[in-house]
Amino acid sequence: MIEIQPPTGATKAGYCGGCDKWTPKARVVAEVHGDTGAGGTVLRCADCDAAAAARARRRR
Numbered sequence: 001m002i003e004i005q006p007p008t009g010a011t012k013a014g015y016c017g018g019c020d021k022w023t024p025k026a027r028v029v030a031e032v033h034g035d036t037g038a039g040g041t042v043l044r045c046a047d048c049d050a051a052a053a054a055r056a057r058r059r060r
Helices: 046-059
Strands: 027-032 040-044
Touching: 027 046, 040 046
Parallel strands: none
Antiparallel strands: 027 040
């Protein structure tokens, strides 16, 4: 089995915006667009995504 390694360098592709943990199975939750530069995406790992969903259910 081939293990997927986190990217190296200045970019943080694949890192969760909630806990800063790298995962190859992160879910895109937002896109960032800027007028003066590159945009990006906001990702969430399964743990942070489940916690956010639980918080949203409690608010109802």
